[in-house]
Amino acid sequence: MENSKIMKEAYASLKGRWGLAIGGNLLVVLITLAVGVVGWGIAGADWGANITSLIFAPPLAIGLTIFSLNISRDTNPEIDNLFIPFKTSWVNSILAYLMMGILVAVGFILLIIPGIIAILMFSQVFFIMGEDKEIGAYDALVKSMNLMKGYKWKFFRIILRLMGLAILCIFTLGIGFIWLAPYINVVYAKFYDDIKANPSFKNQEYIN
Numbered sequence: 001m002e003n004s005k006i007m008k009e010a011y012a013s014l015k016g017r018w019g020l021a022i023g024g025n026l027l028v029v030l031i032t033l034a035v036g037v038v039g040w041g042i043a044g045a046d047w048g049a050n051i052t053s054l055i056f057a058p059p060l061a062i063g064l065t066i067f068s069l070n071i072s073r074d075t076n077p078e079i080d081n082l083f084i085p086f087k088t089s090w091v092n093s094i095l096a097y098l099m100m101g102i103l104v105a106v107g108f109i110l111l112i113i114p115g116i117i118a119i120l121m122f123s124q125v126f127f128i129m130g131e132d133k134e135i136g137a138y139d140a141l142v143k144s145m146n147l148m149k150g151y152k153w154k155f156f157r158i159i160l161r162l163m164g165l166a167i168l169c170i171f172t173l174g175i176g177f178i179w180l181a182p183y184i185n186v187v188y189a190k191f192y193d194d195i196k197a198n199p200s201f202k203n204q205e206y207i208n
Contacts, residue, residue: 001194003158010187013072021182024067024079028060029181058093058126059085064185065130071182072189088133095137096125103141120152121145127192150200158191 001009014021035056063082070077085093100122108115124144129135135143148155162184169176 001198003154003161006158006190006194007161007187010072010183010190013074013186013190014183017071017077018179018182020077020079021068021071021186022178024077024082025064025181025185026178027079028064028082031060032057054094054097058097059083059090061097062089062093062126062130065126065189068182068185068189069127069130069192072186072193084133085130089129092135092137092140093126093129096129096140099137099141100125116156117152120155121148123155123188124148124192124195127189147195151195154195155191158187162187 032053035052038052060082062085066084067077067079067081069075070081100118103122104115104118106114107118122141122144124147125140128140128143128147129137132140162180165180165183166177169180
């Protein structure tokens with residue numbers, strides 16, 4: 001599917017659900033900020049905020065992918081979707097986050113381009129973990145890497161399009177980000193479903 005169509009379909013999926021989508025995304029932001037503040041208050045230092053964020057941010061990120069996929073697929077999205085990973089894949093989500101962080105950091109240490117490639121390769125990890133609650137962190141990373149074969153440039157172009165919208169939101173004093181954030185997440189959900197349904201010649205060995 002062309003990127004333009006993916007983005008149009010994402011917008012169509014949000015019709016009648018903007019309130020729910022905005023509410024879910026804002027809730028994730030508020031919880032993330034609150035957790036960081038609590039961590040800082042307890043430890044009295046930035047490392048306290050970082051540790052508490054590490055504990056709560058990864059499962060929330062997976063919950064947001066579940067929420068966005070349900071909006072994209074029209075499968076009864078609910079705010080409760082955000083908290084599913086805390087019951088099913090809390091530890092795995094943290095491990096996956098740490099592993100991705102290390103690999104991306106190594107990529108950027110080598111050069112900027114390898115770092116960007118690493119980000120693109122592992123961009124589907126949380127979507128994969130959101131769908132498969134039993135998958136381990138390492139397997140999710142490998143699966144994302146395989147799934148993105150032949151699609152990294154396509155995804156990068158989508159990111160560039162969304163960055164253009166983000167620049168426009170700056171001129172709205174940031175208010176536009178309230179709508180842009182859920183839109184971005186649903187676009188990513190559409191992209192995930194599209195590349196799963198239409199494997200490229202480079203990732204024919206990808207297994208659902």
